[in-house]
Amino acid sequence: MASAMPWLRPGAVYALVALLLLWTVAPVAWIATMSVQPEINYVSVPPRLRVEQTSLRWYAATLAEPEFVAALRTSTIVATATMLLCVTLGALTAYPLARLNVPHRNLYLTLSVTARMVPAMILIIPMFLILRGLRLLDSHLGLIIVYTAFLLPYVIWMLKNFFEQVPYALEAAARMDGCSRLGALVRVIIPVTAPGVVATAVFAFIGAWNEFLFGLILSTRVAVPVTVKLSSLVSTTFHSDTSLVAAAGMLALLPPVLLVFVLNRFIVRGLVEGMKY
Amino acid sequence: MSQVELRGLSKSFGPVHAVRDVSLDIPDHSFVTLLGPSGCGKTTTLNMTAGLERATEGAVLLDGKDVTGWAPHERGMAMVFQNYALYPHKNVFENIAFALRLQRRPRDEIERRVRATAEALELGALLTRRIAQLSGGQQQRVALARAMAKEPQVFLFDEPLSNLDAGLRTRLRVEIKRLHQQLRTTSIFVTHDQEEAMILSDLVAVMRDGVVVQYGPAKEIYRRPSHLYVATFIGKPRMSLLAGRLRASGATAELVADGLRLSWPLEAAPPPALAGGEREVLLGVRAEDVRLGPPGGADGDSFAGEVELLEPLGSDTYVEVRRGPHRLIARVEPDSAPRLGETVGLRMPWARLHLFDAATEQRIN
Numbered sequence: 001m002a003s004a005m006p007w008l009r010p011g012a013v014y015a016l017v018a019l020l021l022l023w024t025v026a027p028v029a030w031i032a033t034m035s036v037q038p039e040i041n042y043v044s045v046p047p048r049l050r051v052e053q054t055s056l057r058w059y060a061a062t063l064a065e066p067e068f069v070a071a072l073r074t075s076t077i078v079a080t081a082t083m084l085l086c087v088t089l090g091a092l093t094a095y096p097l098a099r100l101n102v103p104h105r106n107l108y109l110t111l112s113v114t115a116r117m118v119p120a121m122i123l124i125i126p127m128f129l130i131l132r133g134l135r136l137l138d139s140h141l142g143l144i145i146v147y148t149a150f151l152l153p154y155v156i157w158m159l160k161n162f163f164e165q166v167p168y169a170l171e172a173a174a175r176m177d178g179c180s181r182l183g184a185l186v187r188v189i190i191p192v193t194a195p196g197v198v199a200t201a202v203f204a205f206i207g208a209w210n211e212f213l214f215g216l217i218l219s220t221r222v223a224v225p226v227t228v229k230l231s232s233l234v235s236t237t238f239h240s241d242t243s244l245v246a247a248a249g250m251l252a253l254l255p256p257v258l259l260v261f262v263l264n265r266f267i268v269r270g271l272v273e274g275m276k277y
Numbered sequence: 278m279s280q281v282e283l284r285g286l287s288k289s290f291g292p293v294h295a296v297r298d299v300s301l302d303i304p305d306h307s308f309v310t311l312l313g314p315s316g317c318g319k320t321t322t323l324n325m326t327a328g329l330e331r332a333t334e335g336a337v338l339l340d341g342k343d344v345t346g347w348a349p350h351e352r353g354m355a356m357v358f359q360n361y362a363l364y365p366h367k368n369v370f371e372n373i374a375f376a377l378r379l380q381r382r383p384r385d386e387i388e389r390r391v392r393a394t395a396e397a398l399e400l401g402a403l404l405t406r407r408i409a410q411l412s413g414g415q416q417q418r419v420a421l422a423r424a425m426a427k428e429p430q431v432f433l434f435d436e437p438l439s440n441l442d443a444g445l446r447t448r449l450r451v452e453i454k455r456l457h458q459q460l461r462t463t464s465i466f467v468t469h470d471q472e473e474a475m476i477l478s479d480l481v482a483v484m485r486d487g488v489v490v491q492y493g494p495a496k497e498i499y500r501r502p503s504h505l506y507v508a509t510f511i512g513k514p515r516m517s518l519l520a521g522r523l524r525a526s527g528a529t530a531e532l533v534a535d536g537l538r539l540s541w542p543l544e545a546a547p548p549p550a551l552a553g554g555e556r557e558v559l560l561g562v563r564a565e566d567v568r569l570g571p572p573g574g575a576d577g578d579s580f581a582g583e584v585e586l587l588e589p590l591g592s593d594t595y596v597e598v599r600r601g602p603h604r605l606i607a608r609v610e611p612d613s614a615p616r617l618g619e620t621v622g623l624r625m626p627w628a629r630l631h632l633f634d635a636a637t638e639q640r641i642n
Contacts, residue, residue: 169435170362170364172329172349172358173356173358173362173363173364174364174375175329175348175349175350176329176349176355177350177376177379178379178380179350179379180348192364192366
């Protein structure tokens with residue numbers, strides 16, 4: 001890049017990266033700041049942040065709210081289950097699409113994404129009716145099924161592309177060594193494409209975690225996801241204190257961020273060492 | 278130790294016939310090569326033998342048992358692949374041990390067998406390495422070790438040397454030959470390299486367009502190619518060809534080619550195919566069977582030509598001689614090589630000629 005654009009010195013590159021980072025991180029940093037400061041400090045102009053007034057009491061207060069904790073738990077359960085289900089079903093679907101001579105596989109692949117082109121808003125009434133018929137309204141399982149249905153096509157596409165990159169001979173070697181096709185998938189293809197599979201899993205988790213619309217309509221009391229709870233907190237319980245809302249927001253942010261941090265090391269390891277097939 | 282029999286194997290991918298009616302008897306302990314250019318169906322034939330691909334028609338027999346429907350690992354075969362196909366997420370030890378672990382062998386047996394195999398292939402010091410840390414040659418030795426550790430009944434090799442550089446290829450070729458002499462395990466080897474095939478094999482099957490053109494001992498494939506295709510595919514340099522009309526009358530055979538008339542005294546009866554009088558033929562002769570001498574020999578089986586190209590290889594020199602539209606290559610001692618542009622006499626003994634029908638390209642003598 002430096003040679004193609006000589007005016008772009010390494011220093012300038014770092015400055016650009018820093019600017020981009022500021023752009024994405026600043027709002028989060030601001031919420032983080034809000035969550036540990038009294039409201040008066042950051043609503044005044046200019047803001048006057050006081051280190052000696054920094055406190056975690058808003059976090060304590062948020063975590064003392066049973067409904068919010070229940071929502072966190074719901075989202076964790078639903079997102080984790082959706083992620084596992086998406087990767088399992090996705091791998092089992094993507095493998096034959098990538099490897100076997102499945103008739104009409106392009107038609108299937110096209111249909112699966114075309115279905116996703118319909119705006120979610122339009123599907124919400126039929127979804128509601130279906131879940132009501134199944135007696136799955138306001139349940140973890142109901143949300144898991146709906147989220148999986150929505151994320152699975154993307155997961156299949158992503159995994160199919162990763163699986164296609166695995167040389168045929170690697171799978172043939174596994175089958176010669178004693179694996180069934182399923183065994184070769186589990187013991188060789190998935191481990192070899194682990195960085196891609198992990199990235200796909202994270203994608204599914206975040207997709208399920210951040211979902212709002214379906215959670216709002218399909219859940220009322222028992223299985224309210226944290227995104228929905230957050231929005232209701234803004235207007236009800238926490239109306240008096242913005243710091244509480246900020247702390248709740250930070251807590252809602254934590255699980256996906258933690259997941260990415262834990263798995264990112266794994267992804268990076270795969271990338272750094274390189275997948276030499 | 279086993280005998281493999283392929284019976285009328287065919288494989289179609291939609292309208293494409295990749296392999297057509299391949300039948301081969303592969304004797305116990307033998308080293309058999311499937312030889313042919315890319316796309317001739319040799320790898321597909323190997324994959325069907327391994328069970329990796331289902332045959333559209335035909336059967337694979339192992340020691341007389343029909344194993345056509347068996348899963349790959351049930352056949353007691355091990356395969357070495359062109360791209361090594363090592364498991365990149367496992368280290369060398371685990372690569373070699375993988376099949377044994379799947380067979381649920383006892384821990385100490387796995388340890389013992391992996392170490393013994395690794396020692397035999399000089400991989401002892403590399404057992405804890407990751408695959409990405411190995412060179413191409415080391416990777417292919419690991420692939421060999423992985424196949425050997427299973428102690429298979431049959432080894433299958435799918436162009437295992439093609440991805441290596443020339444020096445390494447020669448060394449590993451020797452190693453494979455040595456291993457086969459030690460283990461005596463029945464082996465099927467796929468390659469497009471005729472030199473590899475000649476050096477390694479007891480028997481060679483030359484394939485083209487999904488069909489076996491000739492199957493026999495390597496020496497016979499070279500000495501008596503049954504088809505023009507085999508004759509020109511095998512041998513370096515390529516067999517020289519003269520197109521012309523051949524007539525056998527009485528005790529002489531006479532070839533009339535473009536601007537050339539050659540005759541040979543026949544010591545034995547002419548081949549039956551020549552009995553019908555004249556015939557359009559392609560006459561083939563290998564470089565080592567062409568004799569160079571001074572020009573102007575009075576005999577009917579010699580003619581003069583001009584030296585157009587010299588290829589000194591050190592041990593031998595190949596001389597390309599031109600006469601009108603005809604080009605022949607002769608092998609000579611480096612010291613007796615003619616000069617470029619020199620006119621030399623060429624002689625081809627009748628007994629060393631390969632005659633092919635111009636239309637069917639089948640051997641007729």
